[in-house]
Every structure is written in C-alpha cells, then in structure tokens.
C-alpha cells in the first residue's frame with residue numbers, strides 16, 4: 001500500500017502550489033473577488049497555459065488523461081489559496097458532464113475549449129425547490145421544430161454569471177422527482193429567453209440564478225440520451241464531490257496553520273494563549289478532524305473515476321459528510337480560538353472559515369449525505 | 381414549589397402586551413423579526429416611545445427616571461419584547477454606564493448624564509478592550525496622565541460596538557503604572573468630539589460595519605469626567621460586567637429566533653414537502669427547543685433567587701455559555717434550512733423597502749451573514765472559555 005503521490009502527481013501538485021503562492025496573496029484575492037468575473041482572468045490563463053485545466057481530459061482532446069488523484073492534487077492547492085477560479089465548475093463538473101454525455105461533435109465543439117481554459121462552462125442542476133436532490137427537476141424541455149423549448153428556473157449556479165456555456169438539466173418526461181426523464185442541455189447563455197440574476201456569494205465568488213422562458217434550442221444542444229441524464233449527473237456530481245473534498249482539505253490545512261500560529265503568538269495573562277489547556281486540546285481536535293477529512297478526501301479521490309457502484313456512492317457520501325462536519329468544526333473553533341480578530345474581514349482566517357461553511361452547502365451538506373449513506377446501507 | 385407566574389405577574393404581562401400591541405411601530409418590528417439592520421433613527425424613535433411610557437431605564441432607581449420592576453417583571457418584559465420584535469436597547473448608555481454613574485458617580489455627573497441618556501441626546505459606546513487586552517482586560521495600556529485639571533489620554537481601544545454613532549465613550553484607562561495591573565485603572569467619560577480622537581471602522585467577516593477602533597492622541601479629558609476615585613476603576617468595571625452578563629444568555633432572543641426558524645422550515649421545501657416534516661431536520665429543531673426549555677427554567681431559577689435577595693453569581697456564567705450555544709445552534713439550523721441559498725449574498729434584499737422579487741425565501745437573505753456574525757456571542761462579554769474558568773474557580777473550587 002502506498003499513499004505517496006507518484007513523481008508526476010507530485011510535480012503537478014508542486015506546480016499548482018508554486019503558482020498559488022506566487023500569484024494568490026490574500027490581498028490580491030480580495031481584489032480578484034471584486035472584479036466583474038469574481039476571479040482572476042490572468043490566473044486562469046496561467047493555469048491553462050501550464051496545462052492544468054486539461055489535466056482530467058483524455059489525451060485525444062489535448063488532455064493528460066488524469067483521474068481523481070490528479071484533480072485532488074490541483075484542488076487541494078487551489079483550496080490552500082482560497083482560489084476563486086471556476087476549476088470545479090468548468091473543468092471538473094461541466095467538462096465531465098460533456099465528456100460523459102456528449103457525442104463526438106459536441107465534445108469536439110466544447111471540450112477542447114474547456115481543456116484549454118478558453119471556454120468557461122458552468123453547471124445548472126439545482127432548482128429553488130430541489131434542495132440538494134439533483135433529480136428534483138421541474139424545468140421542462142418540450143420538443144419543438146426538431147429542437148427543444150425550455151422553461152424553468154435553475155438555482156445558485158456558481159460561476160454561471162460569466163460562463164459561456166451552461167449545462168442545464170431539464171425534464172423531458174416523468175414527474176417532479178423521478179430519476180427517469182431528465183435530460184441535459186448545453187446552452188449558450190446569450191440565447192433568447194435566458195435571464196441571469198447575478199450575485200456575489202458570501203465566500204467571495206459570484207454566481208447567478210437562471211430563468212428560462214421559452215428558450216428555443218436545436219437538437220444538437222441535447223447532451224446524451226433524451227431522458228437518461230440522471231445517472232450521468234449522479235456520476236459526475238460524485239467526481240465534483242471528490243474535488244470539493246480535496247479543496248476543503250487545502251482550506252482546512254491553511255485554517256489550522258493560521259490558528260496554530262496565532263495560539264503561539266497571541267499573549268494574554270502574560271503567556272501565549274496556546275498555553276491554556278482548553279485551547280491546546282481544541283487545537284488537537286481540529287488537527288484530528290483535518291486528518292479524518294484528509295483520509296476521506298484520499299478515499300474519495302480513489303473512487304472518483306471508478307465505475308459507478310453502491311460502494312462508490314457510499315464512499316463519496318461518507319467523504320462529503322466528514323468534510324462538512326470537520327469543516328464546520330475547524331471554521332467555528334478556529335474563529336473562537338482567535339477571539340475577535342477571527343471575525344474580521346481584514347484577516348485572512350475569516351475567509352477560510354466562510355469557505356469551509358459554504359463548501360457544506362455545495363452538492364449536499366453533511367445531513368444530506370448522512371441520510372443518503374443510511375439509505376444506501378438499507379439498500380445493500 | 382410553584383413555577384407559574386402569580387396573578388399579579390400575569391396582569392403585568394397583559395399590560396406589557398397591550399402596550400406593545402399599540403405602541404410598537406410595525407416597520408421597526410418587521411426589521412427586527414426579519415433580522416434586518418436598524419438605523420440610528422429607528423433606535424431613537426423607539427427609545428422616545430419607551431421613555432414616554434417610562435419603561436426605558438429598567439435598571440435604574442425611580443428617582444432618576446427608572447422603573448421599579450422585580451426581576452420576574454424584567455424577565456417578562458424581555459420575553460415579550462423579543463416575541464414582539466422590539467429592538468434591543470443599545471445597552472452602553474442605559475444599561476452599562478448609567479448604573480455605574482448611579483452607583484459610583486457624583487451628583488453632578490448624575491444630573492448631567494442621566495437625563496441625556498433618557499432623552500437620547502447622548503449615544504454611548506464602551507471603551508474597554510484594546511488590541512493587547514481582550515480576555516486579559518486588566519493588562520490595558522491606554523494611558524491617562526494627570527496635568528492640572530485634565531487627563532491627557534493616549535492609546536487605542538478596539539471592537540467598539542456602534543462607536544460610529546456615539547458621541548460619548550466610557551473608557552478604562554491606566555492612571556498608575558507603579559502598582560498591580562488592576563489597581564492602576566480609572567474610569568473616564570470621554571466626549572468623542574474632543575480633538576485627538578479618531579474612529580476607524582472594523583469590517584467583520586459578514587461585511588458589516590458594527591465595530592470600530594478608537595485612537596486617542598493627546599486627548600484632554602477634564603478631571604471631573606472621572607467616575608469615582610482615581611485608580612479604582614477596576615471595581616467599577618467589574619460591577620458593570622455583572623450587568624453585561626445578565627441578559628447575555630439571550631433566552632428571549634433564542635425563543636424569537638426559534639419561532640422564526642420554525643416558520644422558515646415550514647416554507648422551505650425538501651423532497652417535495654415542507655422541511656419541517658423531514659424527520660432528521662425536525663429532530664434537530666426539537667433538540668434545540670428542548671435545550672432552550674431547560675435553559676429557560678435555569679434562567680428563571682436564577683431570577684427567582686435574585687428576587688429572593690440573592691446575587692447572580694457564577695451561575696450566570698454557566699447560563700451565558702449555554703444560552704449562546706443555543707442561539708448559535710439556531711442560527712446554524714436556519715442557514716441549513718435554506719440549503720444552496722445559503723451561498724448567495726443578496727444585499728438588496730437586506731433592505732426592508734426592497735420591492736423586487738426575492739431570490740428565494742423572503743427571509744433567506746440575512747441568514748448566512750447572521751450565522752457568521754453571531755459567532756461573536758461566544759467571544760464577547762467574556763468569552764465562553766473565560767466563563768468556564770469562572771465557573772470552575774467560583775463554583776467548583778478547582
């Protein structure tokens with residue numbers, strides 16, 4: 001058994017780490033966050049120039065054929081920098097959906113652009129009533145003139161505000177929460193009838209809600225088989241969950257480093273506050289939460305690109321559950337250990353804390369995945 | 381034993397309700413209940429109404445314009461006002477500095493400051509904490525040097541809540557460096573318009589401007605602005621902290637937040653049904669409601685003891701820890717209830733006059749920010765760790 005990255009994987013991780021260290025200071029991040037895109041277009045270009053946006057795509061599409069471990073390496077380092085770029089949305093999730101569902105000409109049209117970083121994709125699967133259930137789709141796609149007409153509302157599309165391609169789920173048959181009858185469409189957001197309500201997110205990125213009103217698209221917008229997208233969505237959401245777990249580990253790494261530093265530096269009652277046993281034990285708990293999370297991120301990465309099975313489903317839900325809990329613990333206890341300073345905008349810790357809580361709201365929180373895990377237990 | 385209200389107390393509760401039904405402006409109550417921000421003007425408008433009723437200064441003796449309520453009556457007022465969406469009084473003037481002035485100030489200070497607190501002419505803020513002196517407050521360094529009939533003050537205060545609105549600040553300053561830390565501190569009342577004072581905002585993680593840094597450079601403060609004796613400020617400060625701590629458990633606020641949460645959970649949808657019907661979520665709500673029930677009774681036990689002539693001691697520290705944990709748990713659930721909609725930061729919807737379409741639930745917008753903001757509850761007013769130190773020392777003798 002070997003938990004070490006191989007030489008190439010290590011090089012990959014070091015490359016991202018170096019880039020993030022050099023380009024993504026806390027101060028710069030705050031300015032990136034305030035731009036219209038909500039991230040650094042330059043940094044995104046640097047990532048793609050180094051081939052990092054192509055890591056997970058097949059070689060014939062200009063990629064490196066990387067899998068879960070490679071994505072993990074990239075995402076953990078992006079997490080350490082609290083990077084705002086749409087790597088998860090565009091490369092891992094959007095690219096993954098097109099790669100799995102798309103036909104040759106669709107892949108050709110979009111994947112090389114996503115892999116080269118020139119085309120930014122976003123994923124619009126959630127709806128106002130869906131909570132975290134991606135089968136809860138009420139948006140409708142009706143056949144018309146050889147194409148489709150879409151109507152509905154997609155919720156909290158991170159990166160959707162400036163994406164040039166949006167992968168949308170819509171129901172072509174079946175009832176509200178049926179797994180059958182869901183189809184995927186790749187939409188150009190400039191198509192008539194698409195309206196985006198753009199907002200910043202509490203953790204410094206941007207996103208939007210999307211209203212679809214009689215949006216007319218051609219048959220070539222349909223990704224994969226009509227009505228058969230549920231399994232593809234579930235599979236790719238699983239890959240995205242693994243990537244999100246890896247990001248969270250990077251965020252927690254830095255959060256704990258910052259807290260530990262502070263415990264050593266900050267003096268009250270004439271001693272560093274790290275001399276108080278209650279804070280020592282808490283820091284130990286935060287560290288062991290992080291190690292639990294790291295283990296689950298490794299496990300998640302190892303199954304992310306395996307064939308679908310209940311085992312894979314269970315592992316991914318378990319990982320997201322652990323990450324949700326440990327992230328909240330490290331966020332809250334980190335703030336508490338810092339005292340007032342942990343709550344300020346000017347100090348980077350608070351931004352790590354916010355990202356950790358928001359990761360729990362992406363692709364299902366710890367409660368959601370606990371329930372899913374228990375359901376899978378009963379089913380087995 | 382009879383743990384119910386007496387007929388007199390019930391009659392008092394009816395009076396409170398009748399008053400609030402008639403006097404509380406609907407727009408202000410809506411802001412409070414929807415967790416929107418109150419303006420300075422909102423606070424002042426409500427204060428005028430309360431003063432007219434004679435119910436503003438609940439901790440003051442009647443001779444200064446206070447109202448003579450028993451501890452149970454104060455509790456009833458607290459519960460009802462939270463339930464109705466009454467704005468929390470900004471405590472620094474009426475509930476903090478005023479009791480100190482009443483107990484330790486001279487006649488002139490009472491005549492000068494108390495009426496101005498009642499009329500709303502003065503807005504006070506609290507200058508205790510410093511960058512180097514948080515939990516270890518007695519290590520504070522802001523220096524006041526006597527020069528004739530003035531002190532010259534130099535130093536920095538921080539975390540000054542709502543200092544941006546204030547025209548007066550009460551400060552702990554060091555007047556003697558030769559003695560033990562606690563014995564060289566004085567309590568000064570400082571006009572914020574004095575030359576040499578600079579207020580700088582501190583933005584909190586939720587993007588709000590609620591706290592400030594206050595810098596003092598050669599600020600001249602008349603000696604008559606000192607409360608009590610020189611170097612005895614620590615005694616007055618500690619007296620004030622006991623006032624601060626009672627009420628920090630926030631039982632009434634938790635009750636209001638819990639009822640808000642239940643409404644929210646009945647509107648949010650999961651699996652096609654209201655979230656409140658979801659077994660695991662409703663059990664989470666049930667658990668926090670059960671904890672709150674227990675804390676409510678604990679709170680009443682302390683109140684009854686005080687009514688019987690006792691002093692709230694380290695028990696209130698225990699209750700502060702529990703109470704703040706409960707409020708934070710409720711905020712956590714409210715954020716969870718809105719699922720993915722916890723992520724957007726829709727600032728325009730924080731404004732009560734907002735007339736556009738709501739992104740999701742009309743009360744969703746402030747929830748994440750509020751969750752983050754209320755991490756402060758376990759930090760300020762004596763951090764929960766410090767409260768536990770007090771309990772372990774004072775009650776357990778450890």
Ligand SMILES: Cc1cc2nc3c(=O)[nH]c(=O)nc-3n(C[C@H](O)[C@H](O)[C@H](O)COP(=O)(O)OP(=O)(O)OC[C@H]3O[C@@H](n4cnc5c(N)ncnc54)[C@H](O)[C@@H]3O)c2cc1C
Nearest residue numbers: 276336337339340506508509514515539540541756763765
């Ligand atoms: C939103 C907000 C508003 C505030 N408003 C005001 C105000 O208006 N006026 C004012 O004067 N102050 C105000 N404060 C300051 C508040 O009182 C301090 O933040 C508090 O006393 C803690 O001090 P600190 O932040 O310096 O943390 P520290 O004292 O540095 O504490 C850091 C950590 O160490 C722990 N710790 C410290 N000592 C011990 C010990 N002996 N044993 C175990 N653990 C320990 C603490 O519990 C905490 O977890 C406010 C603070 C906040 C966050």
